[in-house]
Amino acid sequence: MTTGEYVGSIADTQLPESLRATLPGRYYTDPAIFAAEQALILEEGWFCAVLAADIPTAGDFETVQVGRESVIVARGRTGDVHAYLNVCRHRGARLCTEEKGSVRRSFQCPYHAWTYGLDGKLISAPNIASMPDIDRREYGLNRVAVQEWLGYVWVCLADEPPSFADTVIADVTTRLGSPEAIVGYDVAGLQLGRRISYDVAANWKQIVENFMECYHCGTIHPELTEVLPEFADGLAAQYFVGHGAEFGEDVAGFTVDGSAGLARLPGVAAEQDRRYYAITVRPQVFINLVPDHVVLHRMFPLSADRTLVVCDWLYLPEVVASGADLDRSVELFHRVNQQDFEACERCQVSMDSRSYARGGVLVPSEHHIGEFHDWVRERVG
Ligand code: FES
Ligand code: FE
Numbered sequence: 101m102t103t104g105e106y107v108g109s110i111a112d113t114q115l116p117e118s119l120r121a122t123l124p125g126r127y128y129t130d131p132a133i134f135a136a137e138q139a140l141i142l143e144e145g146w147f148c149a150v151l152a153a154d155i156p157t158a159g160d161f162e163t164v165q166v167g168r169e170s171v172i173v174a175r176g177r178t179g180d181v182h183a184y185l186n187v188c189r190h191r192g193a194r195l196c197t198e199e200k201g202s203v204r205r206s207f208q209c210p211y212h213a214w215t216y217g218l219d220g221k222l223i224s225a226p227n228i229a230s231m232p233d234i235d236r237r238e239y240g241l242n243r244v245a246v247q248e249w250l251g252y253v254w255v256c257l258a259d260e261p262p263s264f265a266d267t268v269i270a271d272v273t274t275r276l277g278s279p280e281a282i283v284g285y286d287v288a289g290l291q292l293g294r295r296i297s298y299d300v301a302a303n304w305k306q307i308v309e310n311f312m313e314c315y316h317c318g319t320i321h322p323e324l325t326e327v328l329p330e331f332a333d334g335l336a337a338q339y340f341v342g343h344g345a346e347f348g349e350d351v352a353g354f355t356v357d358g359s360a361g362l363a364r365l366p367g368v369a370a371e372q373d374r375r376y377y378a379i380t381v382r383p384q385v386f387i388n389l390v391p392d393h394v395v396l397h398r399m400f401p402l403s404a405d406r407t408l409v410v411c412d413w414l415y416l417p418e419v420v421a422s423g424a425d426l427d428r429s430v431e432l433f434h435r436v437n438q439q440d441f442e443a444c445e446r447c448q449v450s451m452d453s454r455s456y457a458r459g460g461v462l463v464p465s466e467h468h469i470g471e472f473h474d475w476v477r478e479r480v481g
Contacts, residue, residue, distance in 0.1 A: 142167035277342025284367030344375030
């Protein structure tokens, strides 16, 4: 009986010049590797958690899964945003089981009624008079770092968060070629027009890798390649620095049928008009810029083979208020999402196959994905 060579990984040195190796299949299925990614990537860096406008008034909150932790993000009494671990400091009960909601001025643990302010400080506990030496800040909820940018609340669970500028903003700047390029879109000034959530049966890295390349565009994205003809050639906007893919000649707007879009964002520069820019903010955000709206994806990796993707379509507030029909605008990227996530799921089911134990290959138009793999490996080994 002969056996194939199924183990080990494909080394770059064994491949011809035009090809590079991917990660081996187990990187997409092994719970131990996923646990390392949760601890060393998702909990160590900045994580885009909540659309700030979704918690507009004091007491509004959302709970989000960040790595292994449930985190409460809440609007405080003075309008500031706080985030803390969703764990009662008394005996560890989960404080909030709702995904979102509103409290009057505090969170009360349903077990023994310890009560915490919107800033996480311990306000009261039954029989607290019998514990005169308790330091209420010391037994408050464990706070996590918060930063607001692009209208979203980003949180970081690390004891010493990395510089937001050197990580999140640097990813955007590097992709667009300048820090000013995103300013004209005034993303924080836009308003949610539509949100669709996708429960994807694939590892989060499949979704990142897919977003980074356009080798698949000609095969699976008929509507997108109609609007952006250069995508049919397989080179994604992310293959180049500062490059926006140009709309086709007959295309009026970034819509499912190429018909006119909505009102153009006033700050979009002439050289950005009629172009599509795609940005990956590692590890879990994609930003898509077009002249009349912005599509922002937040990923919530839930297990090695399951990722929740929340996709927001953002428009000028007056466009949303006008009740304008957003369907053709939304439908284009919704189809792209469905096509992409189906492809990711199609790969995910093969990751445990002996055929992929040594990984696969990256063709030249995908070589930049290798940099993402290096980034993951540097963190989890
Ligand atoms: Fe929360 Fe006891 S576990 S009050
Ligand atoms: Fe795609």
